Amino acid sequence: MNYSGFEAYEKSINKIGGSSAVFLAKVGDEDFIIAQGIADFKGEKLGDGKIKAPLTHENAEVLRKLLPFTAPSRVLTKDRSFGLGDRLGIATPGHIKLFEHYDAYPVFAQQSIRELNLTNRTYEDVLDAVTFAVFREGFKKGWGADGDHLKTVKDVEYALSLGFSMITLDCSDHIKNDVTDSNAPALPKNYGDKYLGKKFDIGEGVVLDFTEGELKKIVAIYGEAIGFAVDMYNRFLKDGKYAADFEISIDETVSTTTPLQHYFVARELIDAGVVFATMAPRFCGEFQKGIDYIGDLKQFEKEIKIHAVIARHFKYKLSIHSGSDKFSVFPSIGKETRGIFHVKTAGTNWLEAMRVVAAVDPALYREVHKYALSAFDEAQKYYHVTTDLSKIPNVDTLKDAELPNLFNQNDARQLIHITYGLILSKKNSDGSFAFKDKLYKLWKKNEQVYADALIKHIGKHLDLLGVKKG
Ligand code: ZN
Numbered sequence: 223m224n225y226s227g228f229e230a231y232e233k234s235i236n237k238i239g240g241s242s243a244v245f246l247a248k249v250g251d252e253d254f255i256i257a258q259g260i261a262d263f264k265g266e267k268l269g270d271g272k273i274k275a276p277l278t279h280e281n282a283e284v285l286r287k288l289l290p291f292t293a294p295s296r297v298l299t300k301d302r303s304f305g306l307g308d309r310l311g312i313a314t315p316g317h318i319k320l321f322e323h324y325d326a327y328p329v330f331a332q333q334s335i336r337e338l339n340l341t342n343r344t345y346e347d348v349l350d351a352v353t354f355a356v357f358r359e360g361f362k363k364g365w366g367a368d369g370d371h372l373k374t375v376k377d378v379e380y381a382l383s384l385g386f387s388m389i390t391l392d393c394s395d396h397i398k399n400d401v402t403d404s405n406a407p408a409l410p411k412n413y414g415d416k417y418l419g420k421k422f423d424i425g426e427g428v429v430l431d432f433t434e435g436e437l438k439k440i441v442a443i444y445g446e447a448i449g450f451a452v453d454m455y456n457r458f459l460k461d462g463k464y465a466a467d468f469e470i471s472i473d474e475t476v477s478t479t480t481p482l483q484h485y486f487v488a489r490e491l492i493d494a495g496v497v498f499a500t501m502a503p504r505f506c507g508e509f510q511k512g513i514d515y516i517g518d519l520k521q522f523e524k525e526i527k528i529h530a531v532i533a534r535h536f537k538y539k540l541s542i543h544s545g546s547d548k549f550s551v552f553p554s555i556g557k558e559t560r561g562i563f564h565v566k567t568a569g570t571n572w573l574e575a576m577r578v579v580a581a582v583d584p585a586l587y588r589e590v591h592k593y594a595l596s597a598f599d600e601a602q603k604y605y606h607v608t609t610d611l612s613k614i615p616n617v618d619t620l621k622d623a624e625l626p627n628l629f630n631q632n633d634a635r636q637l638i639h640i641t642y643g644l645i646l647s648k649k650n651s652d653g654s655f656a657f658k659d660k661l662y663k664l665w666k667k668n669e670q671v672y673a674d675a676l677i678k679h680i681g682k683h684l685d686l687l688g689v690k691k692g
Contacts (some may be wrong), residue, residue, distance in 0.1 A: 229258055233360030236289055244288065246355050246358045249274065253354070257622040260288065270371040282350040286385065292353045292385040294367035297327035298467040298499045298539075298564060301392055302689055305329040305545075306680070309341050309642060310575055311348065312665050314355035316673030320680055321363065325690045329366035330356070330568065335377055336604075337370075340643025345369070370566070372472060378454060382464045388499070388540075389466055391454055393447035394474035403435060406442040413441050422485065424535040428528055430485050440486050447472065448490045454634075455496040467499040469564070471539055473543050479503035479523025481528040488536050500564045502541040503529055509544035510607055512569040512639040513632045515551045523554045539564050547572035549686055556688030561600060565682070565687065569639045573629055574675045575665060576638050580625035582668055587625055588617045590657050593648060594641040601640040632639065 231253075234246035255275040257263045261285045265275030275281045286293035297303050304326050306317050314330050321328040330352040349367055356365065369381025371392040378389055417437050422430040432440070452469055459468055469610035472479055484503045491498065503505065506525050507517020515522070526540075533540045537642060542548070542555060545565040555563060580587040583616060598611060613633045629635040638645075648656040665672055 224591060230256070231358045234358050238288070243533045244285075245486050246354070253277060253358070255285065255357075262288070277350070277354050279346045279350055282353045283344075283607035286353055290356065291362040291364070292357045293385055293439060294349070294352075295364045297329060297364050297388050298368075298388045298468050298469065300327045301539075301562045302687075303329055303366065303539075303564045304684070305332040305366075305370070305564065305566035306566075306571060307337065307370065308334040308348075308351070308565065309333070309337055309343075309568065309572050310662075310665070311343065311351035312575070312662075312669070312672070313571045313676055314352050315359060315390050315669065315674035317680065318355065318359045318361045319673060320677045320684070321365075322361065324681075324684050325692050326684060327364060327366065329564075329566075331365075331367035331386070332370050332568065333368075334371040335373075337568070338681050341646055345381055345386070349384055349386070351412040359664055363430050368469075368566075371474070375454070375457065378458055382458060382466055385465075387466050388469060389458070389504070390469040390471050391451055392471045393451055393473060394472070396447035396450045397475045398446070399476050401439050401442040403439065406438045409434060409438040409441060413437060417486070424485070424531055426531045426534075428481075428531045430482055432482060432486075435501070436482060437486075440483050444472070444483065444487050444490075447615040448487060448494070451491055452494045452496055455491075455498075459497070460495070465599050468497065469500040469502065469541055470496075470498050471500045471502040471541070471543065473504040477504070478506045478525075478531075481525070481532060484529055485532050487495065488532060488538070492536060494555060498538055500539045501533065502540040502543050505542075507531070508606075509542075509548060510636070511544060511605060512546050512573055512635045515548045516608075519550060519554075522551055523558070526551075526554055527558045530560070533559070534562075545683070546573075547683075549682065552683065552686035553688065556686070561688060563687070567683065569642070570679065571676065572642050573635055573639055574679050575661075575672055577626050578668055578675060579661065579664060580628060582671065583664055584622040584625050586657075586660060586664065590637070590645055590661075591617045591628075593656070594645060597641050597644040597648075598637060601644055605640045607636045608641060609640075611637065 228247040230245045237243045244257045246253055247256050259271050263273045263275035263281050265273045268274055274658045316327055331348050333348050366388055367386040368390055372378050373392045373395055385506045417432045447621045492508045498502045506521050507515055529540055539562055540559055541564040543566050546567040546569050610633050646658050650656050
């Protein structure tokens with residue numbers, strides 16, 4: 223195979239059989255798939271059996287069939303997995319360089335429907351961006367795709383139909399937050415027979431028992447959510463039609479998941495035949511977006527210990543959501559789970575991209591920052607944050623070189639974190655994007671700067687979680 227005449231990405235060259243090959247090449251300013259002797263790609267025929275195929279969804283599908291490492295796989299069942307919500311579709315090259323060297327499996331594609339809406343993307347885009355990056359870099363270790371925080375039949379079906387390898391079922395709409403001692407309905411007899419007057423020894427010195435009052439409330443809070451999860455499992459995953467793992471998310475609720483609640487939900491799901499790889503309880507304290515843990519560290523350590531014992535007992539992994547920048551709790555998560563966990567990050571990858579903007583184009587950064595300040599009230603409707611805008615220094619009084627330091631300050635981090643959708647969709651009066659196109663152009667030009675930032679920043683997450691290199 224002659225690659226001459228093409229600026230091929232070396233790691234993307236895949237020979238297939240004796241005379242066929244496929245690789246990624248730069249043609250002008252754009253990347254194309256160049257296929258020799260493979261007719262399935264749609265593109266321009268170059269003669270001598272070559273096709274120059276653009277990076278379309280259709281061609282990504284062909285690539286995923288041809289080279290299975292470019293398709294997602296079930297990495298959630300590995301001991302250590304790590305979710306990387308890349309809202310921009312540009313972070314995977316940096317993530318790849320990191321995960322090549324750590325003993326953990328990446329979930330490169332991970333977006334919720336809300337994130338898709340705020341960034342005007344589709345699951346096709348999300349998946350294809352990773353497929354092309356993995357192809358370009360020759361990353362063959364395996365990676366996952368997470369239909370994150372899905373709540374409806376339609377959305378789960380959408381993610382699975384594209385080959386997503388995990389579904390995070392968000393049960394929050396079915397969790398009753400207003401249950402009290404006085405308004406909880408009477409305890410159904412079958413639950414009383416099953417749980418009352420018994421001690422549940424789950425090993426490692428942890429014994430759980432329920433009082434009638436507690437059990438009555440737990441059934442009232444979680445009964446419907448459990449039913450929902452059982453239905454969704456039976457509908458989509460029971461028959462094994464899709465090669466996907468199931469994560470049960472009960473974290474998006476106002477109150478902390480107690481160990482008894484966690485045990486009850488897991489036990490009921492398992493007794494109903496639901497197979498799930500991970501469960502995300504809501505931990506004590508606050509996991510606010512893009513900043514470190516807020517709360518009582520001792521209490522967190524005490525509680526995660528019991529949550530980890532429950533997960534080990536039932537043989538699934540704990541999943542830690544909103545894991546961006548939770549540096550102070552990573553060591554205890556790593557230790558108490560014995561290095562068996564799933565941790566999700568998202569916003570921090572976007573923040574690192576914006577740190578790059580602050581470093582290489584101060585004028586553009588100041589513009590975006592000021593817009594974010596004006597849009598903060600609107601964005602705050604969707605997030606629980608305790609941002610104090612008055613603590614953020616005025617960008618006009620900061621020297622250019624000081625701008626990247628804003629990303630070491632919690633209030634500035636949260637300002638940029640929660641306004642991402644508004645920043646990316648802001649339009650000028652003529653209908654053109656105010657920032658989006660300029661930002662993408664900047665990121666494309668500074669790809670290596672962004673990759674280095676991610677390696678350093680996400681690397682710190684992995685190091686503190688105790689993930690070994692190798
Ligand atoms: Zn969550």
